[in-house]
Amino acid sequence: MVVAAREIPDSNLSSISSAHPxxxxxxxxxxLDRSVHRQHSPVYTFLENGEDAAETINYGEFCDRVLALAARLRLHCAPRDRVLLLYPPCIDYMVGFFACLCADLVAVPLFPPRSAKHNLRIEAIARDCRPQVALYSSRRQAHRHAAIAEQPALAAMxxxxxxxxxxxxxxxxxxxxVGADAIAFLQYTSGSTGLPKGVMVSHANLLHNQRMLQASYQTSQDTALVSWLPIYHDMGLIAKMLASVWLGSHAVFMTPAVFLQRPFRxxxxxxxxxGYLSGGPNFAFDLCVDKVTEAQREELDLSSWKVAFSGxxxxxxxxxxxxxxxxxxxGFERRALMPCYGLAEGTLMVSGGTAGQPLISKYVDKAELTHRRIADAAGRAGQPIVACGHTHADLGQDVRIVDEVSHRTCEAGTxxxxxxxxxxxxxxxxxxxxxxxxxxxAHVAESGEGGxxxxGDLGFIADGQLYITGRIKDVIIVRGSNHYPQDLEATVESTDPAINAAGVAAFGFRDECSDEERVCIVAEIARTSLRKVDMPALVQAIRRxxxxxxEIVVSDVVLIRPSSLPKSSSGKVQRSLCRELYLANELALAYGQAPGDESMPRYAPAPAAARVAVAENG
Structure with a gap:
């Protein structure tokens, strides 16, 4: 039993319950409430190798460890000091996170340190938020301690x-x-260019977002959560690890690496x-289809999986x-699929469906879409767009579609x-x-409403559902028409099995000589195809x-080596960074040529700069 929790006279133990958080x-x-009312119930189980339970901890034990670490932190920190979390995925990570909250400190979730070059992003974040302390675990990370201490901005911590x-x-x-408006943690964006920005997420932000998540997912203290997502990223941290405490339920998790090595896990x-609730980015579902064998499928019973979110x-x-x-x-049911939309600046979820409801999508006219107009296409002949759910107006959230230049509300169908x-x-x-x-x-022009x-994302609302069409900065404009890179990327991926799933970046760039917009395609070659695919023929097939x-003439097609496409920690393709590497001739070329190089296409090893860029961004 957590004695410290029962000795706090101003805690709300009598007014909170697992059923009514x-x-x-x-x-x-x-x-504190969970440590009393759910004392002997498991909160986290960690599958270190993705299969066997390395550790399971109940709410009482977890709270004991959290409060002990919180007490130690208060000896070294003043209220609202920042604390870096440098753990690999493990239960210690969540102990450290909650210890910061229980000491009125600001947690800064990060990935564990690796090499000195990999730590450049960690150092940039440390310079930005000026942390007082960094937390780590000697059992998993003592050998990395020296590497991070070499960085000037970190060595003084x-x-x-x-x-x-x-x-x-x-x-x-x-x-x-601690008050509701106190900053709980900084979620650093995984932006492709410039310095990372720390989004300030308060206790109240997290609590409200959990209400939205629960409203969509229809979860309770009896629903098991399963995750392979990075804990330092908002989707894994908020939708899984924090959600279990909000619900008083049980989360089972593994590292991203063991999932990628063997998706069956x-x-x-x-x-x-x-598991009732689990999910991930689009590529995770593709990976399972491609890598899980028929024999493995016969071992599975997925009938309990009622919410399979994708975002x-x-x-x-x-x-x-x-x-x-x-x-x-x-036993998997199609209606379990739940596309969602969110971003760090919105804590996590902005929109989502409701558990048990069918998947909703639209087929829209491709030509009209290039002019930012939405018109239904006949049958399935148009561009498919998946609905990302309703916008939770019932929980006080207001979502508008606004012209990004004039700041006027867009008309329906725009x-x-x-x-x-x-x-x-x-x-x-x-x-x-x-x-x-x-x-x-931001303020809406016609009404003056602010806040x-x-x-930065483009979309529209139809029949109460939010649809996302792309990012403003990624839109490719060719002869006055808007083209969304993800549409081109999907087309390229479907060209040949030799192209990795979620391994394509499409972007535009201005040709300085002709002052024209050019379109470039960068595609990863699957490791198994690297030595046997006819690369010149594949390039021509992609162009065609x-x-x-x-109806776009591609200016350049570059084939790159496996696992070298720049991506964020959540698996998003970093098109801006890919464009920078392309223009600097620093992509890990498998086949292609440098911009402006009129020589024959060449084979090349992966340049160090490209490998570092990928590593630093997860």
Missing amino acids: DAATNWVDLL QFICSDDVALGEAAQWAHPG WLQAISRYR AEPIRLGSLERFARAFAPC VGEVWVKGPSVAQGYWGRVEQSLEVFD FMRT RVLETH
Whole structure:
């Protein structure tokens, strides 16, 4: 039993329950309640190799460890100091995160340090938020401690090993009296260019977003959550790891690496632990279809999986339908598929469906879409776009479609920028007042209404459903028509099995000589095809397919080596960074030529700069 929790006179233990967490105003009181009312129930199970349970911890044990570490942190930090979390995926990560909340400190979730070059992003974040302490675990990371200490911005910090904290230190913990508006953590964006920005997410933001997640997913304390997503990224942290505490339920998780090595492990965990909620980016569903064998499918029972959410990258109807067909014999139901839309600036979820409702999509006229107009296409002949659910107006969230230049509300049937206002919208960017005002306090021109957050994403609303068509900065304009890169990328992927799933980037660039917009395609070659595919023929096939499908003449096609396409920590293709590497001739070429190089296409090894760029961005 957590004695410290029962000794806090101002905690809300009497007013919060697992069935009604809405009474919580901060995550400290919510955790204390769980430690009493769900004391012996499991909160986390970690599958270190993706198959065997390396550790399971119940709510009482978890709270003991959290309060002990929180007490230690208060000896080294003042309220609202920043703390870097440098753990690999493990239960220690969540102990460290909640310890920050229980000490009124600002957690900064990051990936574990690797090499000195890999730590450049960590160092940039440390310079931005100026942390007082970094937390790590000696059991998993002692050999990496020296690498990170070599960075000037990090060497001056205090490093606390959570393994060295005794449970008895929990007796020294005192309730910090944290308010709902206090910053809980900084979610650093994985932007492709420039310095990363820390989104300030408050206790209240997190609590409201959990209400939206629960409204969509229809979860309870009896629903098991299964995850392979990175804990340091908002989708894994908020939708899985924090959701389990909000619900008083059980989360089973593994590392992204073991999932990628053997995708069957994800589905096996759902089957074994009777997972109700699990999901990930579009590529994860494709990977399972491609890599899980018939014999493995016969071992699976996916009938408990009622919410299979998809987000973080463009959602493809074909991918979801392929997955539903492939795993229907395993008990998976198509109606479990739930596309969602969200971003760090909105804490996480902006829109989502409702558990048990059918997948919704539209086929729109491709020509009209290039002019930002939505017109239904006959049958399935048009461009498929998947609905990302309703916008939770019932929970106080206001979503508008606004022209990004005039700031006037778009007419129905028109594509514009998605603007969001509500309790889940974060507090701004850490230390960036001007950027925060620009992004988080936009005003609608005709009414003067303010306080909207500009997402930078394009979309439209039809029949109460939000549809996302692309990002403003990624739109390719050819002869006055707008083309969305994800549409071109899907076309290229379908050209040949030698092209990796989710391994294509399409982008435009201005030719300085002709002052014309050029279109470039960068595609990863699958490792198994690297030595046997006819690359010149594949390049021509890609050009032909894009021309036939989109009426676009591709200026350049570059084939790159496996796993070298720049992506964010959530699996999003970083098109801007890919464009930069292309123009600097720093892509990991398998076949192609440098911009402006009139010599014959060449084979080349992966340049170090490209490998570092990929590593630094997860």
